[in-house]
Structures are given as structure tokens and as C-alpha cells.
Amino acid sequence: MSRAGQARAGWEVVVGIETHVQLSTASKMFSGASTAFGAAPNVNACAVDLALPGVLPVPNRGAIERALAFGLAIGGTINRESVFARKNYFYPDLPKGYQISQYERPIVTGGTLSIASDDGERSIRLTRAHLEEDAGKSLHEGLPQEAEAAVGRDGSGIDLNRAGTPLLEIVSEPDLRSAAEAAAYARRLHAFVTWIGICDGNLQEGSFRCDANVSVRREGAPLGTRCEIKNLNSFRFLELAIDYEARRQIELIEDGGSVRQETRLYDAGRNETRPMRSKEDAQDYRYFPDPDLPPLAIDEDWIERVRTSLPELPDAVRARLVTEHGITHYDAQQLTASRELAEYYERAAAALPAHDAAGFKLVANWVLGEFSAARNRDDVPIERAPVAPAPLADILRRVTDGTISASAAKTLFNEMWNAALRGATEGYVTGTVPGLVGTGSATVSTSSSVDALIESLGLRQVSDEGELEALVDAVIAAQSAVVAEFRAGREKAFNALVGQVMKASRGKANPGRVSALLKAKLERSG
């Protein structure tokens, strides 16, 4: 929780979020053109996207199904009949002169999304979710040469590749009470829509875009006048912008002013919001039902088919990990940050021979610790992680049975990770497991290959008393100064000596035995 995000004493910040989620369909909301990102300008714009005379929109069933999946997953109401409406305004990147959206009768109303909060999970109410199409892009600089030749240096270009891309606009109630909470909501919503597979979640490509409605009030007072902040293209900017905006409004009111309802733009460079347009200059969009599209009727069969195709939802997985695996609530939240991570954890946990709390805890620590660190370092997606869940379980099995120490396990893990990342296969057998998390596949190894690697790397834990004694003796002899410190009463010196023995064993010594031997020898010789 950001400290700066705490409102001044006596004030409450009230935030509602509107999110444009780009639905992961291959074709557009109302045309057959591709939604692929990054094509040359206007390559993915067909006659319908260009709004040529005489063309008509046809709704994309895949987009509707994704909206249904969302509505069902959040426990909202699926409206059996919703209406596409036209939002009329002129702009060069809006080819028809109107955007097809849903206005009075959206496909989904209500529902809730839980977010992580100080005391576990908090439920945020959603107002509605509706289908609409995206606009294109106006390009005022950096035009392709050909385009610049046509319109001149001062001219603008229009790229309609994005025009007609399906969006689900998800509107929350003003239930959020701080910038940090708003960011937590946005992160959780992002994880949620990718979890249920309706959005690729790519923030850089604009697949998930948030606007924030921010107001402030003295505690207990009715809602204040809100400002809408646009252009929030990261969770961090969302939090910073709301922080700034809340402070601005509080200062304004404390100085005797009042907040004007307006749309403001966030400038990340200066970390401030600036007015874009006031309510007075707000356009009259002249919404009315699109006569090209009959009301969108959803029958029970369709709803049931979508319902049965939904994966286990993150709330359910979290609850199960806490109650059945004995995982802490915090760890359960971390493990369910994405469906891929949760599935990775569950597969590794399932591959352990003993299904007990200690084992689950060990897997959870490794998935959130070494595994996540390696993944972040090398920036590899979970479904293509060089160490698959089964080999990780093999490593952990050898930790549990005392074959290797925890530090040796890290060495082993990183060896396997790096070798697979380099594409090397020596040391252990790799293969692919189809069907592991989404469309990807992952490398695996058998437990015998992990055991072979333990031997070849010489990582087997040394528990032999004779070998350990020799190591301990050597360290006592070499570290007389530290021994003297210990004898002078500095307890910390003992840990340093243990560390030296471990180092001498290259991590293979059993730390418990080392400690006991060292203690006995120092006391004896003292």
C-alpha cells in the first residue's frame, strides 16, 4: 500500500474504474477482418471496418461468448436480450461516424470481483459489462513514407486496423477507497480476464485499458463531484494518477474551491492530471438502438454451454489452497496471480509423493521463490518454463528425503533451468507434455534423471561423520580468529563457522550435523 496514497485525515477517496478489455477473438466485433496486432496500417481493415457505403455489421459470436463467460464468472446477470446502440460523433478514426456499443441494455449487469485487501479479500461490486467496438488510430507523426507522400508533412494518417476490435467495457461501482485499492482492483481484474481466457492481457498493445472516476468527500458525507481520468496505461500510472487527483481535489476544496465535473488526462511525464473537457462541452452522443442489429438474444442453452466451459475460478482455487493445502491466504493470493502459475503449482504439488501441508508449503515456497525469480530473470512464460512441474517435484522430493540440502536443491534447479534454457539436453531427459497449461508445452525429466544429475553434480548431502569431522577440523584450524571471537562470547561467530564448513563442502554438508559437530568440538577443546 503506497503511503502517499493515504488521503489526508478526515477525507475519503472514492474511485470507480471503467476498463476496456480487448476480447481475444481472431476477428473483429462486427466484421471478419483480423484483430492481429502490429500489421502495416490498414491491412486488417475490410469494407465493413472502412464503413464503405452499403456494408453492414454482423456480431461476432466469439466476442459474445467471452462476454457471457465474464458475466457468469463474476456472478452477474446475463441479460437474455441486450441491445446494440450507436454512439454518434464525428472523428476521422471513427469511420461510420458512430461507434456500436451497448447503452441502456448491456449484456451483463451486476456481479462482483474480489480484491486482495489488508484483511484478506474484499468484494467490489460491478455495475455492468457491455460489448462494443474499438475506434481506429489517427497518426499525426511518423507516417509511413507512402502515406506522407500522399498527405504531406503536416498531414495526418488514419490506421483502421484497430477499428472494430471487440471490447468488453467493464464498469465498477464507486466501491474503491484509495489509489492503492484501485490499482489492486485493476490488477485483479487483469488477472481475472486472462484467467478465464477472454483477453490476452497485453498492456503494451492496449488489450487492457483503464479510466478512473475519482471523487473525494469528508468522511460520512455524500459522494463528491467526480472527475474522470483517462490515459492510464499501466497499473502504476493508475495509482499515481488517482493519488495526484485525490490530493488535487482535497486541496481545492480545503482552499474553498469546488471540483468541476470534467474529464482529465494523466501526464505520466509530469505525474499530474490536466483538464481535457468539462461536462459542459461534453458531446451529445445521440445514442439510439442500432437498426442494423436485432436485439441480442441469449438462450439458456448458450449460457449453459459457456458455463460448463469455464475453468475453476481464482476465488475457488484460493479457497481450496487455503482449506485443503493449508497454504496461507497470502501465498494462495500469490499463487493465483495467474491461471498458469496456479496450474504450475498444482501440477508440482500433485507430483509430490506425500500430499501433506509441509509438502504443499515447500512447493508453494519454491514456486513463489526460486521458480518465479528465475522466470522473471529470464522473462520466460510459465507454459514454456525450462523446469516443468514434475522435475521440480523430483527436486523437492530429494530435499524432503534428505538426499540434498536446500541450497544444493537451488544449485540443481538452476543447473536444470539454465541447461534447458540453452537448449541443452545433457544431464537429464527432456520431453514435452502436451496439454500443460494452455497451448504451450514444457520440458520434463524423470526422477531418475534428477537423481543422475544429483550424482553427476556431486550434490548428494554429506552426512558421513568421518567426512564431516575432517571438514569441521579443517575450518577450526584455519579460522582461529573467529574461534577466538566465539570463545569470547560472540554467538554470531558460531554461524560464521557453520557457513565456512558449508562452503568447504560446497553446500553438500548436512547443516544440522555440521552444527552439532562444531558445537561438540568447540566445547571439548575449550
Place this chain on the structure above:
Amino acid sequence: MTEPFTVAGLGAALHARRISSVEATQESLARIEAAQPALNAFVTIDHEGALAAARAADVTLARGAAPPLAGVPIAHKDVLMTAGLPTTCASRMLADYVAPYDAHVVARLRDAGTTLVGKTNMDEFAMGSSNENSHFGPVGNPWNAARIPGGSSGGSAAAVAARLVPAATGTDTGGSVRQPAAMCGVTGIKPTYGLCSRYGLVAFASSFDTPGVLAQNAEDCALVLDAMAGHDARDATSVDRAPADCTRLLRRGAGARPLAGLRIGLPREYFDAGVTPDVAKAVEAALAELRALGGETVAIELPTVGHAIPVYYVLAPAEASSNLSRFDGVRYGHRAAAYADLDDLYCRTRAEGFGPEVKRRILIGTYVLSRGYYDAYYLKAQQVRRLIAQDFAHALARCDVIAGPTTPAAAFALGTRVADPLAMYLGDIFTVAANLTGLPAISIPCGFDADGLPIGMQLQGRHFDEATLLDAAHRFQQATDWHRRVPSGYER
């Protein structure tokens, strides 16, 4: 002897190889060129394309097993996209626009073997009832070139009346097929909304726009409609149902009373309204004929139909104001030569590109959708639209078709109503309800007024029951010859 210039007659002659498609198409092109100075029925005439298509059709016909409409010349209203040909919507906005694709109905008629001779003139963006709102100038009525041909499919109606083509497509948003059909003395059908795809029809009012057919008679309308109709996955309002078979009742044997059992509803509201005596007399005579053919007339009520005009003129402009937003000078179409900034680009482009009637409707539509007016206008009109649909549903439970005049009066003189849009709008009083309800409706010639101008009778039917409408019209036409009358100077 010359072969009949109807779809059915010409089709039979083509299949029997008594005439080639090249000959038929050449005749059509020659007649179009000859009539163009007086009628201005065409915006684009495609000699080369038409003859190439005709030669191809002749090859197919020679091989046998050619599609039913193979080699039959046809014209499309210039609001339907035709790949490689200009599609202007009779607007300066699209004066140079060449369609990159075929409308669904255009493609279907191409697949059925028709040869496209050109694109017909119309009211700009199909907005109008007189064909006076065209960037390419008004269309003359073949019966009297100083009279309007009706609109917005005025070019198609005039082309069929003057026997320039055996059939032409139209589009009907508030009567734009039926009203010009009535005024030019031809047969025009607006099928059920959803029967024909709107893909490639430049939208005026999406929930009303319906592709339709203008031809000399009901049989031809049925043949062309069967070829045009069909589900199109690219139009979300296109209905997925068994293929239309509009000609099926026409093939029945005809006794002395072929319409026995047909209940013809006569709404009091249609005969109380301000209809000219000539129109009233012609329609009464036509009803007598239908009774003589075995039909039974029953009195029905349509209590809310009096609100159809205001409801239509709120909702259609509302949709139009949004549909026409895409004409902004950015991607295609007219763009102002000079502008100060983006807003100026939009303002100048649209001020220059659209004619006065289109602007009027965009303004009305924008107004009724605006914050603070939406509930009072748009929403209220939608509610009344539902009530009107209920009225028709109740009425059509008591009868099979609803009959009445297509228009309150025959064609008025060019230029006389330009300054009075309200009077112009009121002329749509009998036609707009079919667009509000989506019901099929047909206009058939049923007489002439004192000035020798044609009068039309309208029959409206149940959803997707085009076959009954066409059968009633066909039996009427077998017993009458109004539809065979040719305007003076256009005889073959």
C-alpha cells in the same frame, strides 16, 4: 414479330432461342438512349458491360440449362452497389464513387443470369417522393414528362413504364417502390423486411429499407423477387428461411373465380382520407373486379394508422442522420477543396455534398435523437410504431390482404411541391405503414385519372406471404389490361 418485353415473355423467347440476349440487350440500350433526353431515367448506362454479359448469357443459353432469367436485361437503382460501376445515390457526395463490390441482391440477379444495362436515377439517398432531389436532375414521367414519376425509385419506374427494361430493382423505405410504380403505371413490390438482404444497399433508414422490384406485371415481379430473395449472413436482419417461392400460386390453374376464399380487408381509414375522386373511383372499380374474381371484401379497422406519417418522419430521419455520418470526406466521396480544420472539413464537405432534402432529414433526425428530445420524439415514435404493427396484425387475422389506393392522387407536376415538404410527405400516407410494420405490399395499375395519368392500387399482406399478394395481383391482371397500357411515344 417482336417478342414481348416482359421478364417472363423475354425469358421464354431467350430460352427458346427465338431471340438472343445480345439482341434484347441492344434493344434495351437503344431505347434507354432514345428516352434519356426526355426521361433522364438513368444515371449510368453500361453499354460494354451489358453487351459482354449478354454475350456470356447467349453462350450459356446455347448450352441449355441456363438460369431462368438468363439474358434478360435489367436495371438497378443507383443506391445498390454494382462492382466496377459508379454507384452515386444520385448525390454529389458519391458522384464519382465506383462500387468495389456487388450488393447481395445485385449478385443474386447476376447469378440468375440477368444482364445489367445501367443504374437508374432516384431521389438523393432515396429521400423523396418525386425524384426531384437528384444531383443528376429530375426524371420525367413517361405518361407526361412534365409530371413527376414518383420517388425515390423514379428512374426505375419510368424505365419500366417506357419499356426501356423489362424490370428494374428499387428500394422502398416509405413507399419508394410502390409510389413511383403507381404513378408510372407499373407493378412494384416491396417484400417483407428481411426477405432480401440489405448488404450493398446504401442505407437511408436501416429498419425500413427494403430492396424491391418494379416490372410490368405481378408475374415478372415474382420471377425477379424469387431470384433476389435469400438469406445473407452479412446482413443481421436478413431472415434465414426456406427459399422464397413467390411464383408458386401463380402456377395454379385459374378457374372463373380464381380468388375464391381470399378475404380482402378494406380499412375505413384508407377510404376516408383525402383521396382524389379519380383515385377513389379507380380503386372502387378494381375492388369490384377482385370481388368478381371470387374475393370477399371485409371491413377492417386500423385505428392508429393515422399516426404513420409522423412516426415515419421521426424514425426514418433519425436513422438517416446516423447512417449518413460516414459521408465525411475522409475516406471516399466528395471532399471540400479547401478547409481550415477538421470541423471545417466536415461542414464544407457535407454542406457541398448533400442536397437540401437530405440536409433537412439529417437535421430532423439529429434533433429527434438529441438529449432532451429523444423521449418525446424518437422513443414515443417507436412506441407508436409497435401499436401500428399490432393494428395490422389484428387486421390480418381477419383478412388475407389489405387493399386501398397506393397514393391519394396521381402524379403532380414537376416543381409544384418542392417548396412544401409537408405536402410531399403527406403523399406517403398509404405506403409508410408497410415499412413501419415490415409487411409486404404491392402496387398494381388500376386505372387512369382525367389527365390520363396512371392510378395504383395497393395490396398489403402478411409477413413472408408475398405469394398471396402476387397471386391476387396476377389474377387481377389476367382479367384487366391496365398494366399493358404503354405511354404514348414508347410503344415498341
